[in-house]
Structure formats: structure tokens, C-alpha cells
Amino acid sequence: MQIAPGAFHFRGHLSLDAQRTLVAQCRALVDGAVPAYVPVVRGGGKMHVRMLCLGKHWNGKTYAYEPTRSDFDDLPAPPLPDEWKALARDLARTAGMTLEADLCILNYYGADGRMGLHQDKDESARSLAAGVPVVSISLGDTARFLFGGLRRRDVVETLPLESGDAFVFGGPARLRYHGVSRIIPGTAPPGLGLTGRFNLTFRQY
Ligand code: SIN
Numbered sequence: 001m002q003i004a005p006g007a008f009h010f011r012g013h014l015s016l017d018a019q020r021t022l023v024a025q026c027r028a029l030v031d032g033a034v035p036a037y038v039p040v041v042r043g044g045g046k047m048h049v050r051m052l053c054l055g056k057h058w059n060g061k062t063y064a065y066e067p068t069r070s071d072f073d074d075l076p077a078p079p080l081p082d083e084w085k086a087l088a089r090d091l092a093r094t095a096g097m098t099l100e101a102d103l104c105i106l107n108y109y110g111a112d113g114r115m116g117l118h119q120d121k122d123e124s125a126r127s128l129a130a131g132v133p134v135v136s137i138s139l140g141d142t143a144r145f146l147f148g149g150l151r152r153r154d155v156v157e158t159l160p161l162e163s164g165d166a167f168v169f170g171g172p173a174r175l176r177y178h179g180v181s182r183i184i185p186g187t188a189p190p191g192l193g194l195t196g197r198f199n200l201t202f203r204q205y
């Protein structure tokens with residue numbers, strides 16, 4: 001369903017089976033050879049998520065993308081799985097847009113996970129100008145997602161992102177402010193076996 005020009009919320013897009021498969025992949029990745037970590041950002045504060053970037057690494061100190069994690073352990077960003085790229089491509093197409101994702105930021109939110117209001121604007125000037133969308137997939141506990149306007153002070157809408165939901169924002173919505181004010185513990189589907197929340201955001205640098 002379109003919630004604003006260029007912004008789409010697809011509720012229950014993924015079957016429980018598809019969610020299970022993704023959760024297993026996310027778990028293996030965040031606890032794998034190149035593990036997720038809690039970034040310290042430019043101002044010196046810690047983020048309230050565990051992050052793992054695939055394809056390209058987003059450096060929380062410089063807000064730039066790079067091949068290796070120079071703000072943490074110098075390990076290379078693991079590759080973005082082809083089937084994940086295909087999933088993001090299909091979702092963008094469902095929203096009437098085109099995305100050839102070359103990176104994904106995978107975040108794990110515990111019970112106290114959150115993310116302040118921000119714009120996704122560290123991708124290439126070309127990608128941003130073209131309005132190439134961000135495709136977001138949510139797994140596990142419900143998030144209270146904030147979706148604002150192009151200016152920080154604009155009115156912010158609150159919507160729940162539940163397990164299996166997808167959210168796509170591109171075109172005129174590409175630079176809209178957004179964030180996560182809180183996670184609602186215990187709301188993941190019982191059959192998923194996940195405490196907390198994974199969020200995947202696919203982007204094209
Ligand atoms: C993000 O803005 O990068 C993450 C959004 C979310 O967790 O839903």
C-alpha cells in the first residue's frame with residue numbers, strides 16, 4: 001500500500017517460512033567470521049543496534065562507504081547474497097521502481113534497540129538524485145517506525161513494522177527522515193524463534 005508518493009508499506013509480504021530462512025541467514029551472518037558490532041558514531045555515542053554491512057561497509061565515524069571496516073576491525077564487508085539481491089529487486093519492482101542493490105545494512109535490535117530520526121543520504125549523489133529506493137525488510141519483534149518529511153522538523157507519522165513487512169521508499173520519498181522509536185518485545189511470530197528484531201535495508205550505492 002502506498003502511504004506517500006514514493007513510499008510503500010507491504011504488510012505481511014514474507015511467509016513465515018521465508019522469514020525463518022532469512023532469520024537463519026541473518027543469525028549466521030551476525031555471529032559469523034565478520035560479526036555484527038555496535039558502531040560508535042561521529043559524535044562519540046554508541047548506536048542502539050548491532051550492525052553488519054554486506055557488499056559495502058558504512059563507516060559510522062565518517063558516514064562514508066568503504067570496502068573494509070576501518071572504524072572497527074579492518075575486516076572486509078561480507079558479500080551480499082544473490083538471493084537477497086533478487087528479493088530486494090522484486091520488492092522495488094512491486095513498488096514500481098528499479099533497484100540493483102549492491103549493499104545491505106543488517107541491524108539487530110534488542111528490547112532496547114532504537115534509531116534516531118535520520119536521512120539515508122550516504123549513497124552516491126547519482127543514486128540519490130535518481131531516487132533509487134531503499135528497500136527495508138523487518139523480521140521478529142514489531143518496531144515503532146517513524147516516517148517524517150524532507151526536513152527534520154516536518155510532521156512524523158508512526159507506523160508499526162511487523163515481522164514479514166517490507167517498506168520501500170524512493171523517488172520523491174528517498175530522502176525523507178525516518179527512525180525507530182522503540183521495539184515492542186514479545187511481538188515476533190511464535191513460530192519464528194527470534195527475540196528482538198532484524199532489519200535489512202538494501203541500497204544501491
Ligand atoms: C534504518 O533506517 O536504517 C533502519 C530502519 C528500520 O530499522 O526499520
Ligand code: MN
Nearest residue numbers: 118119120178
Ligand atoms: Mn535509515
